[in-house]
Amino acid sequence: MDFDLYPAIDVREGHMVRLHQGDYGRETRYEERPLDVAMRHARLGAHWLHLVDLDAARHGGYTLLPLLRVLARTSWLRVQTGGGVRSEEDVATILAAGADRVVIGSLAVREPERVLAWVERFGAEHITVALDARQDGNGDWQLPVAGWTENSTARLEDLVRRFADGGVRHLLCTDISRDGTLGGPNLDLYRLIVALAPELYVQASGGIRDIADILAARAAGCSGAVLGKALIERRFALDDALDRVRRC
Numbered sequence: 001m002d003f004d005l006y007p008a009i010d011v012r013e014g015h016m017v018r019l020h021q022g023d024y025g026r027e028t029r030y031e032e033r034p035l036d037v038a039m040r041h042a043r044l045g046a047h048w049l050h051l052v053d054l055d056a057a058r059h060g061g062y063t064l065l066p067l068l069r070v071l072a073r074t075s076w077l078r079v080q081t082g083g084g085v086r087s088e089e090d091v092a093t094i095l096a097a098g099a100d101r102v103v104i105g106s107l108a109v110r111e112p113e114r115v116l117a118w119v120e121r122f123g124a125e126h127i128t129v130a131l132d133a134r135q136d137g138n139g140d141w142q143l144p145v146a147g148w149t150e151n152s153t154a155r156l157e158d159l160v161r162r163f164a165d166g167g168v169r170h171l172l173c174t175d176i177s178r179d180g181t182l183g184g185p186n187l188d189l190y191r192l193i194v195a196l197a198p199e200l201y202v203q204a205s206g207g208i209r210d211i212a213d214i215l216a217a218r219a220a221g222c223s224g225a226v227l228g229k230a231l232i233e234r235r236f237a238l239d240d241a242l243d244r245v246r247r248c
Contacts, residue, residue, distance in 0.1 A: 006050035056084025058147035072098025105130035106145035116166040124169035164197035178207030194221030
């Protein structure tokens with residue numbers, strides 16, 4: 001199975017930011033423009049970019065179409081992007097602007113059958129389902145929505161299997177407790193998902209701090225890794241990580 005790296009750019013109010021454990025009140029804002037960072041990733045050999053509209057994730061209404069169109073015109077990056085996707089029209093508009101895949105999170109948790117209908121219409125290669133999870137005191141995996149600000153009653157295990165059975169191909173899962181912490185990925189979570197649905201292409205997200213973590217996610221059965229804070233803060237070089245992955 002191929003293994004892809006997805007450098008992440010999270011955008012809030014036009015700025016590149018990182019949130020700590022999904023908390024909008026614990027934001028780190030970076031001076032570099034999102035477009036400049038994306039183009040640097042492209043020059044270093046990235047094939048993919050993971051682009052998140054944090055304003056839309058919380059309130060709805062995807063706002064990054066201008067940036068997406070510029071990336072489509074000026075780079076060879078394939079873009080996976082989401083935040084606030086609420087309708088079939090949203091998916092169509094984002095794909096038309098140049099995205100390769102649209103990430104659907106909250107709605108996938110709230111209305112999985114609706115999202116499965118979009119997979120059928122647009123094709124499994126154009127949809128990434130995001131089931132971002134937080135483990136409670138009983139060890140159960142909860143699936144917060146609305147930019148991780150509201151709880152839901154959905155069970156991770158049930159939705160993983162439902163989406164796999166419904167034709168989803170790409171599944172992104174963030175352990176919210178690891179996001180932005182540089183604490184290492186939750187490999188047990190990814191082993192669980194891979195065991196539940198080995199046919200899915202699982203993207204690890206949250207906590208990755210170095211190339212060893214990337215390789216560990218691959219060994220756990222993932223088909224890709226989203227690279228956030230560690231890459232932004234240059235704790236490792238993207239071209240080095242790409243080279244290591246290609247040689248494995």
